[in-house]
Amino acid sequence: MIYADNAATTKMSRKAVEAMLPYMTEQYGNPSSLYSFGQKAKEALEDARERVARCLGCDKGEITFTSGGSESDNQAIRTAAHLGARKNKKHIISTAFEHHAVLHTLDRLKREGFEVTLLDVNKNGIVSARQVEEAIREDTCLVTVMYANNEIGTIQPIEEIARVCHEKNVIFHTDAVQAAGHLPISVHEQGIDMLSLSAHKFHGPKGVGALYVRRGIPLEGLILGGAQEKGKRAGTENLASIAGMAAALEESCTNMASAAPKVAALRDRIIEGLDRIPYGELNGDRIRRLPGNVSFCFEGIEGESLLLLLDDKGICASSGSACTSGSLDPSHVLLAIGRPHEVAHGSLRLTLSEETTQEEADAIIRAVTETVTYLRNMSPFWRDLNTGKRKHVFAE
Numbered sequence: 001m002i003y004a005d006n007a008a009t010t011k012m013s014r015k016a017v018e019a020m021l022p023y024m025t026e027q028y029g030n031p032s033s034l035y036s037f038g039q040k041a042k043e044a045l046e047d048a049r050e051r052v053a054r055c056l057g058c059d060k061g062e063i064t065f066t067s068g069g070s071e072s073d074n075q076a077i078r079t080a081a082h083l084g085a086r087k088n089k090k091h092i093i094s095t096a097f098e099h100h101a102v103l104h105t106l107d108r109l110k111r112e113g114f115e116v117t118l119l120d121v122n123k124n125g126i127v128s129a130r131q132v133e134e135a136i137r138e139d140t141c142l143v144t145v146m147y148a149n150n151e152i153g154t155i156q157p158i159e160e161i162a163r164v165c166h167e168k169n170v171i172f173h174t175d176a177v178q179a180a181g182h183l184p185i186s187v188h189e190q191g192i193d194m195l196s197l198s199a200h201k202f203h204g205p206k207g208v209g210a211l212y213v214r215r216g217i218p219l220e221g222l223i224l225g226g227a228q229e230k231g232k233r234a235g236t237e238n239l240a241s242i243a244g245m246a247a248a249l250e251e252s253c254t255n256m257a258s259a260a261p262k263v264a265a266l267r268d269r270i271i272e273g274l275d276r277i278p279y280g281e282l283n284g285d286r287i288r289r290l291p292g293n294v295s296f297c298f299e300g301i302e303g304e305s306l307l308l309l310l311d312d313k314g315i316c317a318s319s320g321s322a323c324t325s326g327s328l329d330p331s332h333v334l335l336a337i338g339r340p341h342e343v344a345h346g347s348l349r350l351t352l353s354e355e356t357t358q359e360e361a362d363a364i365i366r367a368v369t370e371t372v373t374y375l376r377n378m379s380p381f382w383r384d385l386n387t388g389k390r391k392h393v394f395a396e
Helices: 014-024 036-056 069-085 100-111 129-135 158-167 239-274 303-312 332-336 358-378 380-387
Strands: 063-066 091-095 115-119 140-144 171-175 194-198 209-213 280-282 293-298 347-351
Touching: 014 239, 036 063, 036 209, 036 239, 063 069, 069 091, 069 100, 069 140, 069 171, 069 194, 069 209, 091 100, 100 115, 115 129, 129 158, 158 171, 239 280, 239 293, 239 358, 303 347, 303 358, 358 380
Parallel strands: 091 115, 091 140, 140 171, 171 194
Antiparallel strands: 063 209, 194 209, 280 293, 293 347
């Protein structure tokens, strides 16, 4: 099997697994307990908090542990929105291609009376700081822009956007779920006010994440019922998973300087190989993209069929099309960068890791090329394109 869907989830690292085991066996105390067995668990919890904070360039008191990126996004956005509402500021700025954890939270806030501006991204999948600056109003309380896109891998100008927000006295949040552990992050130096991450995107366990909130911003609790996480996230902490996340993030950050160039070279090798397929095009910027992200659209095919046939060849991949989740609608991310519906349906996302080999990269190129050709030979839509009944979107 060739696993090329690391943006969906990653294999847990050995260090993460080893870090978790003691807290599922011998050291299983509750960090909230006052006796020594519980206080040892509390020490481990705070040690993990310190290690995560160090990786992000912040203080440990600015880290809250959550169940993952979606919860962190929800809590950050609702906190900033409700802080703004107390000052009669109920305008929020985001982008049209955010993760649904952000977009659906914004939809709920709109039903509560907030106004939301979703900025367009350019054809390369990037929003500019100037766009943000021009959209900020006197009543803007929050700007939330993802660090790197989960489908097409484009990296946003986070520092420039943060600078604009600070000049306008607006809170800036970034969903860094795809970036953490893969790109250098220093929240204090970059001027980030709030940041969300999820452990299973950088070889940690599923179901655990973290939220960085700059000191001075009073975090609003979403889950009530206990005093854990300074009263901002009730429920007994998932200590084993938190320890695994800290270990995985440390390992990823330590190895980043050597791993990222290797993964990026394989990414570029695959992009070069898939570029040879006629009437196909890379989604997103060629340079400002995550090291392991390859996203293509191909005319004349359906993404769901492509994924199933690649699975038969032993390749795990994903599609920008939402048809695999039971929807006939194409990816909102691909529509946001200007892909027509019929092309957006024929998308493929490959996401690599440091375990991906050159042999696997070459096998992916061969399999995708063969499968696209096979599907096109069966497609009446492709036949119409070749006979001139329909116009091609991409150049050959």
